[in-house]
Amino acid sequence: MKLVCISDTHSLHRQIPEIPDGDVLIHAGDCLGQGTLENIQEFNEWLGSLPHEHKIVIAGNHDWAFQETPELARAALTNAIYLEDSGVEIRDVRFWGSPWTPTFMDWAFMLDRGEPLYQKWRLIPGNTDVLITHGPPHGIGDEVDIGFKTQNVGCIHLSDRVAQLSLKAHIFGHIHEGYGEYQRSNTRLINASTCNPRYEPNNPAITLSLCERPRCAKT
Template identity: 50%
Template sequence: MRLVVISDTHGLHNRIQGLPEGDLLVHAGDFMNSGFDVEDIFSFNTWLGEQSFPHRVVCAGNHDRYFQMAPEMARPLLTNAIYLENSGISIDGVSFWGSPYTPEFLNWAFMYPRGSAANRYWDQIPHGLDVLITHGPPFGILDQTAPGEPHLGCEELLKAVEEKKPKVHLFGHIHGGAGLFENEATRFVNAAYLNERYKPLAPAGQIRVVDL
């Protein structure tokens, strides 16, 4: 299965030109901008429906406030993708599990205080998982706004990934950390589309492809 992965488009999905071909499109959150404008969801859903993928999977992010404030209204609007929120699905024999939650930062959506509070989400990650989708990165992996800057990922998420060893971990959130990293157990992809200035420039503007 070929996955085409993006994240952090912040309402600029219509500017993406020529997605690579693949079997499944993954968006790892922050498809809205302020998170209050329902038109962002309509536009994003229309764009998803225009993409020539047999399958599409979406996870929310901290900018997608409407999905936390009014989930009973927001979720039905996303008709052209499978939406994951602390939940999973199997597609053509490949298992996926996704969560929008990230450590606290200002007054955004889907956040928790650093420390053990995160485990209410990461304890749910299944063992033997093929693809983990979280909006934010694990601590120390593709989680800096620029080289030499502090690591902003979640320590508890790192522990969960090290324990459960998904084959692939997809995320975004930290735009400046966009890129690829691999250890002996897991391939990590920060697929943020925009850079730290919210511009679709390299390397963040590169679309990531993962072959399973």
Template identity: 45%
Template structure:
């Protein structure tokens, strides 16, 4: 069987700056949350209009801790907002191009932002939902100790998420949230990607991350 190269473009934490991005070509684009600055409807609709028109075969995103509309609005309202050709994941899975992709907006509690959960049992029940056959995991926040360091030297990732990842072993884990620790890191067979395009001062500094996978 002839193999194909699938190109994935990963971005995160655009915070309303999405129209300033210069995106490379690809087959799949993944946004790992914080599409808006304050989670208002106008911000969200502008992002969705832009995202739906991108020239990618598959367009997948999750919400982040700034995206209050996605947590506060009725699920039916959110469903009706999502344009055709766009996939929104909220503790859910989609299969595209032979990949099983699971996404969640959940992050450890901090200052009562959207989708915050207390560390321990409250957040663990979300990670327990991640299927064992997940190929690409998308979460808004990082796992503990991996691309999760703030400018103050604090490690802010989730220990329970890390434990689940070590069990599931996805090929890729894409996230953002901690702008200042943008980059990629491979541990064993897992590649971790902090795809935050804005820096800690919310300036557009970082390039979208490109992934090439042969299937």
């Protein structure tokens, strides 16, 4: 199974130079610009033009419509599977998606560090193969420039939960500066932010191939 990972497109998806083909397209949040239902409708049309058999989308902190008018937002996203603290199994691979990030200013899907986020990460099933969150775990793809220094802004409780799981991959975005691929033990971690820090959608989609149960399928 080939996964194609993008994130943080901010309604600039039609400006992405290339989206590779694959079995599952994953968008790890911040798909919208203004966060409106109209944004979702336009994004949904674009998704429908892509060849991937399966598409998975989670919300991010810019995706207000999914928080404020959830039923209408989900109804508008007809060309993808929307996950919000929920999962889906595709060809024996178990995916789980969650939009939450630590509170910073006043954005959508934010919770205070500590117990509120800890409780969300406890919902992730122990048999998850691919975890999709909008924000990164602490210390991986989460560095931002603050004045004359950098700071890790990812969630420590998410990092702890990921360490407890036997994931094949953890896909996220949110921190544009952290774009890239990382490795921790046997888990591949991907910050798939499509937009760079200047909100230019120039970062290429990141692809990976997974072995499906009960045997490794050729990709």
